[in-house]
Amino acid sequence: MRKVSVDKLEPGMKLAKPVMAASGIALLGEGTELNEKRIERIRDMNITAVVVEGVATQVVPKEEMLNRLDARFKNVEDKPYMNMLKKAVKEHIEGLYE
Amino acid sequence: MSSVDLKIMRGKVENINALPTIPSTLKRLSVLIEKPKITLDEISRFVANDPALATKVLKMVNSAIYGFPGRISSVSHAIMLLGLNVVKGLLLGVSVFEIMQKSMLGLWDHSVGCAVVARLIAVKKGLKEPDEVSVAGLLHDIGKVILLLEFSKEYESAMEDAQTQGVIISEAEKDHFAEGHANVGAWLAEKWCFPRNLIEVMGNHHRPQLSRIAQTETAIVHLSDIIIRARGVGFAGDNSLPVINAAAFEMLKLTEADIKEILKEMENSLEETEDISQA
Numbered sequence: 001m002r003k004v005s006v007d008k009l010e011p012g013m014k015l016a017k018p019v020m021a022a023s024g025i026a027l028l029g030e031g032t033e034l035n036e037k038r039i040e041r042i043r044d045m046n047i048t049a050v051v052v053e054g055v056a057t058q059v060v061p062k063e064e065m066l067n068r069l070d071a072r073f074k075n076v077e078d079k080p081y082m083n084m085l086k087k088a089v090k091e092h093i094e095g096l097y098e
Numbered sequence: 099m100s101s102v103d104l105k106i107m108r109g110k111v112e113n114i115n116a117l118p119t120i121p122s123t124l125k126r127l128s129v130l131i132e133k134p135k136i137t138l139d140e141i142s143r144f145v146a147n148d149p150a151l152a153t154k155v156l157k158m159v160n161s162a163i164y165g166f167p168g169r170i171s172s173v174s175h176a177i178m179l180l181g182l183n184v185v186k187g188l189l190l191g192v193s194v195f196e197i198m199q200k201s202m203l204g205l206w207d208h209s210v211g212c213a214v215v216a217r218l219i220a221v222k223k224g225l226k227e228p229d230e231v232s233v234a235g236l237l238h239d240i241g242k243v244i245l246l247l248e249f250s251k252e253y254e255s256a257m258e259d260a261q262t263q264g265v266i267i268s269e270a271e272k273d274h275f276a277e278g279h280a281n282v283g284a285w286l287a288e289k290w291c292f293p294r295n296l297i298e299v300m301g302n303h304h305r306p307q308l309s310r311i312a313q314t315e316t317a318i319v320h321l322s323d324i325i326i327r328a329r330g331v332g333f334a335g336d337n338s339l340p341v342i343n344a345a346a347f348e349m350l351k352l353t354e355a356d357i358k359e360i361l362k363e364m365e366n367s368l369e370e371t372e373d374i375s376q377a
């Protein structure tokens with residue numbers, strides 16, 4: 001899923017998360033396919049972005065993300081389970097770019 | 099440099115409702131919840147008088163952090179589904195949001211991330227009250243907020259030490275304070291009449307081996323704090339990682355595959371919580 005700002009919504013996109021009113025009540029349910037009318041309705045609401053299906057584009061480049069990961073683990077890599085955690089997080093981060 | 103005395107620290111916590119640095123919403127909330135037998139009615143009335151607060155809390159409970167996406171319409175409904183302690187914790191969480199943003203940018207994201215991960219692990223482990231564990235995750239570093247507000251000079255030099263020495267903030271705190279943020283958080287939780295297990299989780303999240311009545315919950319928050327930092331979400335006062343307590347980790351019996359699954363689910367939930375604060 002990915003977050004799309006309301007001015008970039010297009011018909012055919014599918015909501016991956018419900019759109020909520022300020023009260024917390026869902027106005028458009030998960031899985032709803034957007035059309036012009038629904039997009040207009042969302043734009044009338046006081047929200048900046050909605051979550052739609054599809055892969056998110058990452059803001060920080062992958063190399064940079066992995067460098068930061070290395071830096072975070074620098075002092076603790078040799079401690080029990082920290083290596084395993086690093087491997088899990090590394091593979092997870094790589095997955096975000098696929 | 100001399101370190102801040104234990105008595106002075108406790109005094110700040112005892113007198114939190116009178117501290118000029120504490121925002122008024124948090125003070126009023128604190129006055130309310132330090133009464134041992136608070137009723138659903140009292141909480142509902144309090145929230146009804148502060149619509150912005152009500153909106154934020156409902157956004158929280160309707161988000162993926164909790165198990166009821168889009169289905170809770172009122173604060174009293176939330177209390178029925180989630181329990182008084184969870185709602186109390188959420189009210190505190192959203193009330194400290196603004197101070198967190200001002201005093202330590204990234205601490206809110208760290209806290210919400212920890213809450214999300216803690217709930218995912220609690221559900222995976224089949225705990226009866228995953229939402230309580232999540233609230234413990236949300237509030238686990240609340241002691242840092244008080245220290246930053248009341249002893250900003252000392253806390254900032256602790257953060258500097260953490261940076262230059264490459265240690266975690268709870269280590270660096272030791273040179274500047276008689277007690278660390280975890281214990282300060284536990285004192286607050288006690289003052290606000292949270293249950294014993296939650297107090298223990300907050301106090302021991304950096305030394306889970308000391309927990310007695312809430313070992314699993316403490317282990318979960320201890321690990322969630324490290325997982326969310328490892329992923330690079332938010333900022334907790336330092337750029338290093340705490341080391342996993344081996345016994346705590348072994349007690350949870352999580353595999354590498356479990357952790358990857360939790361990370362994946364966390365990613366989805368976090369997308370959704372991003373705009374909670376913009377209510």
Ligand SMILES: [Fe+2]
Pocket residue numbers: 238239268279280303304323
């Ligand atoms: Fe902490």
Ligand SMILES: [Fe+2]
Pocket residue numbers: 208212238239323334
């Ligand atoms: Fe933390």
